[in-house]
Amino acid sequence: MTGNAEEDTMAPGAAEGLTARGGVMTRNAEGGTMAIRILLAEDQTMFRGAMAALLSLEPGFEVVGDVARGDQVVGACEALRPDVALLDIEMPGIDGLEAARRLRTAVPETKVVIVTTFGRPGYLHAALAAGARGFLIKDTPIEQLSAAIRKVADGGQAIDPALAVAALSEGASPLTPREKDVLAAARGHGTIADIARGLHLSSGTVRNHLSAAIQKLGARTRAEAVETAEGKGWL
Amino acid sequence: MTGNAEEDTMAPGAAEGLTARGGVMTRNAEGGTMAIRILLAEDQTMFRGAMAALLSLEPGFEVVGDVARGDQVVGACEALRPDVALLDIEMPGIDGLEAARRLRTAVPETKVVIVTTFGRPGYLHAALAAGARGFLIKDTPIEQLSAAIRKVADGGQAIDPALAVAALSEGASPLTPREKDVLAAARGHGTIADIARGLHLSSGTVRNHLSAAIQKLGARTRAEAVETAEGKGWL
DNA sequence: GACGACCCGTGACGACCGTCATGGGTGAAG
DNA sequence: CTTCACCCATGACGGTCGTCACGGGTCGTC
Structure with missing residues (x-):
């Protein structure tokens, strides 16, 4: 916690976590x-x-x-x-x-x-x-x-x-929106059934999306696909 | 131990990437x-x-x-x-x-x-x-x-x-040295056969070590086990 | 309307994974 | 010497994963 709670006349409730600073150089010309x-x-x-x-x-x-x-x-x-x-x-x-x-x-x-x-x-x-x-x-x-x-x-x-x-040189992401979702959901969770539950999908559909993503990314495992997708910023 | 075969080729060129700084306050008393x-x-x-x-x-x-x-x-x-x-x-x-x-x-x-x-x-x-x-x-x-x-x-x-x-509260790592190695090797690589090849082990042994690690960490997947072990600093 | 891209789903197949039982080998502790 | 913990290995079992073929659905475009 920064604890610099000096929001004296900080206008609305707008900025809670804000630390306002008295500038060395104020806004005079x-x-x-x-x-x-x-x-x-x-x-x-x-x-x-x-x-x-x-x-x-x-x-x-x-x-x-x-x-x-x-x-x-x-x-x-x-x-x-x-x-x-x-x-x-x-x-x-x-x-x-x-x-x-x-x-x-x-x-x-x-x-x-x-x-x-x-x-x-x-x-x-x-x-x-x-x-x-x-x-x-x-x-x-x-x-x-x-x-x-x-x-x-x-x-x-x-x-x-x-x-x-x-x-x-990279170009845009080759993944379809849904493939991106499934791959993103595959980061933390464990089994395919979990992912399917989290996305309200059939487990077969999840496997299909994952399979497509894996091939598009040149990976061999779901984990590999996640890694390379994350590395390029396609998530 | 994972082959920490870091060669001790430290000394000679001593400090290549070093940026020495002329101190504001030198070492006078x-x-x-x-x-x-x-x-x-x-x-x-x-x-x-x-x-x-x-x-x-x-x-x-x-x-x-x-x-x-x-x-x-x-x-x-x-x-x-x-x-x-x-x-x-x-x-x-x-x-x-x-x-x-x-x-x-x-x-x-x-x-x-x-x-x-x-x-x-x-x-x-x-x-x-x-x-x-x-x-x-x-x-x-x-x-x-x-x-x-x-x-x-x-x-x-x-x-x-x-x-x-x-x-x-955490205590020390429950993993045996070899389990740690296998789990560490399971981070990047894909299949169990790859890990076994990299560690010069039978693939069955790798599966046994992984299984033990998974149970000790309360995980359900190799990926989950890697994640929790990394989170606690046991790697 | 036909076409294509994307979405969701099913079913089947082979390969892989996680678990268990079992066994032999080593080395330290009692 | 026995015990115990760890290492490596094998084989078998059930479940999961990745792939493929296939079909039905929506939506935008030509």
């Missing part, structure tokens, strides 16, 4: 340029804290808030109206991609930059489809993150170039 | 207390950079170097002789636990603090057995990390309390 207002969404407390502290030191940046869950992103952005939202993908609640989708209609002024651990081509596709303007993996230097934030705040784009070519 | 010299081992570049920058700002800390791979830890510590080594567990090369084991004999002055993403009880056991003096998960505030570093540098210990009780 200081020399003509205003600081880029940033919201941070990241579940690992340590990483979130480190990034917030570091970005706040960067001249021209102001971290106006940070949240730990995907379902707190929209509320926080509605309250704070940041210029840029830095979203992790793997988060409790809803993931960063879904948060980006909702943010586009709820707070369209806020530009989204996705920062994720896994450089899966499918993630890039989904992020761009969700309206993200930037996409970086966490295995890149912070200087490039700063540069990406500035570019996006200026109205530009910032896509990891190595991932872009990978995403293009 | 300033007022009587010397800065705590820290080495950082973490594969995610962004996280590593952020932590290095942030810890350098903390008064009394000096980040003297950082590496991205586990097999660079010993070489870097031999060259830099830090007071504290902050080790991630999940790293390419060798993992942080193995690095801690080797560090204890190679550079015993350096105290080890494990900082990991996953709060698996088995990890804590292994870390303490490897001689680590501190154990934190990345989902804790940075202030606690600073406190832990100071405590460990002073000769004390810093163990995440929530994990300590979990580790005690």
Whole structure:
């Protein structure tokens, strides 16, 4: 628990898990340029804290808030109206991609930059489809993150170039929607009967979908198919 | 034991991937207390950079170097002789636990603090057995990390309390060494015949070991057994 | 309306998986 | 020396899995 419960005049009930930050550089026109207002969404407390502290030191940046869950992103952005939202993908609640989708209609002024651990081509596709303007993996230097934030705040784009070519060479998912569902349900559960029960399907149908998915992915086992599908971001 | 036939080809080139850092506060006796010299081992570049920058700002800390791979830890510590080594567990090369084991004999002055993403009880056991003096998960505030570093540098210990009780309640792994091997080999590979081939065993023996492991872990499938064993850090 | 893509289902077949019983071999503990 | 735990192996059994062939259903497109 972050426990920084200092939501004094935080407007509505909107943002519960939000940690508002008194910016070093407030929104006065200081020399003509205003600081880029940033919201941070990241579940690992340590990483979130480190990034917030570091970005706040960067001249021209102001971290106006940070949240730990995907379902707190929209509320926080509605309250704070940041210029840029830095979203992790793997988060409790809803993931960063879904948060980006909702943010586009709820707070369209806020530009989204996705920062994720896994450089899966499918993630890039989904992020761009969700309206993200930037996409970086966490295995890149912070200087490039700063540069990406500035570019996006200026109205530009910032896509990891190595991932872009990978995403293009991969192409889209060959799985039909239902095959994707069945394969996704096959991650945690054990037997086929369990999956069938969870999806209200016949166990024979589940086997057929799984068989099709296995062949399309070039796998030999259901587990292998799940693994390769996850690796490419088709889930 | 799974053929941990890691060749000991560590020493010669010593520290290739090492980024040495000119410390803000050098090792002069300033007022009587010397800065705590820290080495950082973490594969995610962004996280590593952020932590290095942030810890350098903390008064009394000096980040003297950082590496991205586990097999660079010993070489870097031999060259830099830090007071504290902050080790991630999940790293390419060798993992942080193995690095801690080797560090204890190679550079015993350096105290080890494990900082990991996953709060698996088995990890804590292994870390303490490897001689680590501190154990934190990345989902804790940075202030606690600073406190832990100071405590460990002073000769004390810093163990995440929530994990300590979990580790005690869990107990040690019920799996025999061979069962662990077979289960570990069952992660990536597909069929039982593949596992048997990889371990030079009869396929019937593999099935027996797997069956025993499945029952000991209360699972119903090999995949379930792998999952729960991984979750507890028995691998 | 014909066509194709996708969905759901059935039935059957061979291969694989998980369980059990059984046995021999080793090495440490009593 | 006996006992016990672990290792490896074999064979047999029932259940599950992956594949195939097949049929019926919906929906959008040409």
